[in-house]
Amino acid sequence: MASVTFDRVSKRYGVVVAVDDLSLSIADGEFMVLLGPSGCGKTTALRMIAGLEEITGGELRIGDRVVNDVDPARRDISLVFQSYALYPHMTVQRNIESPLMARTYRVDGPTSPARKLTKAERDERVAEAARVLDLEPYLKRKPSALSGGQRQRVALARAFVGRPQAYLMDEPLSNLDAKLRAQTRIELVDLHRRVGTTIVYVTHDQVEAMTMATRVAVMRMGKLQQVGTPQEVYDKPVNTFVAQFIGTPPMNCLTATFAADGNGIEVAGAGTLPLPAGLQAKVEPGRATVVGVRPEHLVADDAGTLVANVRAVEWLGHECLISVEADGQLFTLREPGLAAYAVGNDLRMSVAAAEVHLFDADTTERLT
Numbered sequence: 623m624a625s626v627t628f629d630r631v632s633k634r635y636g637v638v639v640a641v642d643d644l645s646l647s648i649a650d651g652e653f654m655v656l657l658g659p660s661g662c663g664k665t666t667a668l669r670m671i672a673g674l675e676e677i678t679g680g681e682l683r684i685g686d687r688v689v690n691d692v693d694p695a696r697r698d699i700s701l702v703f704q705s706y707a708l709y710p711h712m713t714v715q716r717n718i719e720s721p722l723m724a725r726t727y728r729v730d731g732p733t734s735p736a737r738k739l740t741k742a743e744r745d746e747r748v749a750e751a752a753r754v755l756d757l758e759p760y761l762k763r764k765p766s767a768l769s770g771g772q773r774q775r776v777a778l779a780r781a782f783v784g785r786p787q788a789y790l791m792d793e794p795l796s797n798l799d800a801k802l803r804a805q806t807r808i809e810l811v812d813l814h815r816r817v818g819t820t821i822v823y824v825t826h827d828q829v830e831a832m833t834m835a836t837r838v839a840v841m842r843m844g845k846l847q848q849v850g851t852p853q854e855v856y857d858k859p860v861n862t863f864v865a866q867f868i869g870t871p872p873m874n875c876l877t878a879t880f881a882a883d884g885n886g887i888e889v890a891g892a893g894t895l896p897l898p899a900g901l902q903a904k905v906e907p908g909r910a911t912v913v914g915v916r917p918e919h920l921v922a923d924d925a926g927t928l929v930a931n932v933r934a935v936e937w938l939g940h941e942c943l944i945s946v947e948a949d950g951q952l953f954t955l956r957e958p959g960l961a962a963y964a965v966g967n968d969l970r971m972s973v974a975a976a977e978v979h980l981f982d983a984d985t986t987e988r989l990t
């Protein structure tokens with residue numbers, strides 16, 4: 623097992639900067655999710671770890687070893703892609719065994735010469751992978767006789783047999799339907815808990831990031847925005863991009879100004895919100911700001927200080943999403959159960975001071 627360290631790593635394709643000065647330390651045994659929208663550079667970052675992309679600048683280390691110029695086959699990592707790429711003519715057993723046939727391993731100790739595995743050693747590793755990934759009943763089948771989820775588990779088993787220092791996964795669940803995706807998320811977390819090997823996992827799906835990661839690295843346009851536990855990035859997003867990328871529905875980010883008396887925040891056309899504790903020093907009365915409130919923290923309250931007009935009420939069975947509008951700004955509340963608000967009526971709301979996020983109107987950075 624090993625850590626993975628990006629030290630000011632960049633990747634350029636001509637004028638396109640796919641990864642821009644990335645510094646990120648992934649600890650040994652971590653489940654790190656690289657999260658961001660399409661084109662943010664997360665796949666390029668993963669491919670650099672794998673050795674499939676040359677590094678333009680900076681240093682990349684796996685454990686203590688600088689791997690900038692190390693051949694992919696010598697990096698001791700396994701890749702799992704969204705397409706399972708199983709050999710259709712081979713049984714599950716042979717598919718899982720296939721990487722072991724192609725490579726040599728330092729099985730006799732880290733300084734011993736690398737050699738091919740014996741048949742008995744291969745059989746033992748395949749048996750272990752099949753047990754860990756619950757594939758024992760299917761070893762004699764061909765991939766065509768498996769479900770999508772079972773095929774994905776074969777792809778994982780094939781990565782597992784090499785006993786790599788780290789697993790690299792690029793959107794491995796995106797070909798599965800919603801139910802199977804949810805189930806496989808749980809299986810992946812369980813697998814990680816049992817084997818403890820470092821996982822670097824790329825996705826644009828914030829639910830995958832929130833549910834599986836030990837830490838999440840949020841990227842945008844080649845740049846790392848924030849790295850932290852799922853709770854840290856949810857509770858304290860560093861800018862409005864992270865605030866709105868994490869969470870469904872996203873955080874409401876509203877145009878506002880600091881009140882003239884310095885004691886609150888005036889949301890355009892809606893009313894006043896309390897100032898979060900500790901921010902007094904940052905207040906410039908009359909200055910524009912962006913106020914962030916998660917939909918679950920906007921509470922319908924007859925004594926509230928915000929008013930907006932109800933535009934839509936969507937009942938999802940377990941909760942209601944209520945869209946309201948003030949001065950052309952739309953924002954969302956979520957309430958458990960069924961909410962009986964009439965479209966077109968005004969709704970009064972409040973937000974606890976501790977749940978108010980403030981961002982600089984120019985830089986979009988969090989004011990803390």
Ligand code: ATP
Binds near residue numbers: 664665
């Ligand atoms: P997606 O989720 O769509 O795969 P991503 O976040 O993984 O996106 P990358 O595939 O890493 O993004 O791409 C980052 C940027 O680099 C994009 O602007 C992309 O167009 C560009 N890029 C990637 N590969 C190449 C290439 N071979 N040549 C030129 N530009 C490239």
